[in-house]
Amino acid sequence: MKAKVIVMPKHSVLDPQGVAVRDAIHHHGLPAVKAARVGKVIELELDGSQTEAQLHEVCRDLLSNPVIEDYQLVIEA
Amino acid sequence: MKAAVIRFPGSNCDQDCVLALREFGVETDFVWHKDESLAGYDLIALPGGFSYGDYLRCGAIARFSPVMKAVREQAARGTLVIGICNGFQILCEAGLLPGALIRNRDLHFRCEHLHVRVEDVANPFLHEAQTGGLLRIPIAHGEGSYTADAATLAELNQTGRVLLRYADAAGAAIDAANPNGSAENIAGICNAARNVFGLMPHPERACDPRLGSTDGRVIFESILSTLGVRKAA
Numbered sequence: 001m002k003a004k005v006i007v008m009p010k011h012s013v014l015d016p017q018g019v020a021v022r023d024a025i026h027h028h029g030l031p032a033v034k035a036a037r038v039g040k041v042i043e044l045e046l047d048g049s050q051t052e053a054q055l056h057e058v059c060r061d062l063l064s065n066p067v068i069e070d071y072q073l074v075i076e077a
Numbered sequence: 078m079k080a081a082v083i084r085f086p087g088s089n090c091d092q093d094c095v096l097a098l099r100e101f102g103v104e105t106d107f108v109w110h111k112d113e114s115l116a117g118y119d120l121i122a123l124p125g126g127f128s129y130g131d132y133l134r135c136g137a138i139a140r141f142s143p144v145m146k147a148v149r150e151q152a153a154r155g156t157l158v159i160g161i162c163n164g165f166q167i168l169c170e171a172g173l174l175p176g177a178l179i180r181n182r183d184l185h186f187r188c189e190h191l192h193v194r195v196e197d198v199a200n201p202f203l204h205e206a207q208t209g210g211l212l213r214i215p216i217a218h219g220e221g222s223y224t225a226d227a228a229t230l231a232e233l234n235q236t237g238r239v240l241l242r243y244a245d246a247a248g249a250a251i252d253a254a255n256p257n258g259s260a261e262n263i264a265g266i267c268n269a270a271r272n273v274f275g276l277m278p279h280p281e282r283a284c285d286p287r288l289g290s291t292d293g294r295v296i297f298e299s300i301l302s303t304l305g306v307r308k309a310a
Binding site: 014 | 133134137141169170175176177179180181182183184205222224225258
C-alpha cells in the first residue's frame with residue numbers, strides 16, 4: 001500500500017524557484033508557459049496499519065508547513 | 078548565569094556562539110539535541126547551520142529532536158531563548174515564533190555584512206540598544222525570507238514584536254536594503270511573552286573587532302544585564 005503526498009507552496013507565498021524555472025523554460029524556447037510553481041512529492045510505503053487521520057496528521061505536522069504550503073494526500077491501493 | 082548552545086546534526090555556528098558567550102564570561106555548555114533536559118540554564122541558544130541537511134524544510138526535522146520538548150518547556154517558563162539563522166527557522170517550525178522563512182527571492186545564498194535597524198528595545202535582547210539605531214551584522218543564508226499572513230504581520234507590528242528590520246546605511250528600511258525578500262524587511266521577531274527571539278543575522282559573528290564589526294555585542298550585553306550579570310568590560 002502506498003500514499004503520495006504532494007506539497008505545494010501556497011498561492012499567496014512567493015515562489016522564487018517557480019519564477020526561475022518559468023524563466024528557464026522561456027529561455028529554452030517555450031514562451032507559452034505563463035507560470036511555474038515548484039513543490040515536492042513524497043512517496044510513502046505503508047504496511048496498512050495506519051489510519052487516514054494519522055496520515056493527515058503527519059502531512060500537517062511534518063511533511064508540510066501550513067504557514068507556507070498546502071498538501072494533497074493521495075492514497076493508492 | 079549559565080547558557081546552553083544546542084547542537085543539532087548539521088549545526089555549524091555552535092562553536093561561534095559558545096565562543097562569543099564565553100568571551101562575555103558566561104558559563105556555556107554545548108547541549109546535544111538528544112538531551113532531554115535544559116534545567117538550570119538561563120539562556121538557550123539555537124545556533125545557525127543546516128540541521129539535518131535542511132531536508133524537507135529548514136528546521137522541519139530539528140524541531141522533532143528530543144531537546145525541543147525541553148526548549149518548549151523552558152520557553153513557557155520564561156527562560157530566554159535566542160534562535161540565530163537556522164535557529165530562527167527551527168523556532169518558527171516549532172511554532173514558538175509565528176511565520177516561516179522561505180527561499181531568498183533572488184535564490185542566492187547571501188553572505189555579507191549589512192545593516193539592521195533596531196525597532197523595539199522593550200525586550201530582554203535589545204534593551205541596551207537604541208530604538209532606530211543601526212547594527213552592522215553579517216547574514217549568511219539561502220532561506221531567510223520571512224513570511225507570514227497579513228494578520229500575523231499586523232499583530233507583530235502592533236505589539237512591538239518586530240525587533241529588527243534590514244535597512245540601508247541611513248537607516249531606511251527600503252526594498253533595496255532587503256537582502257532576501259522578507260516581508261516588511263523583517264530580520265528578527267520575538268514571541269508575545271518577549272522571551273523568545275529569532276533573527277537571521279549572526280550577532281555572534283559581530284562581537285570581535287577582528288571580524289569586522291562589534292555591533293552584535295549589544296544583543297549579548299542586553300541578555301547579560303537582563304539576567305543580572307554585569308556588562309563585560
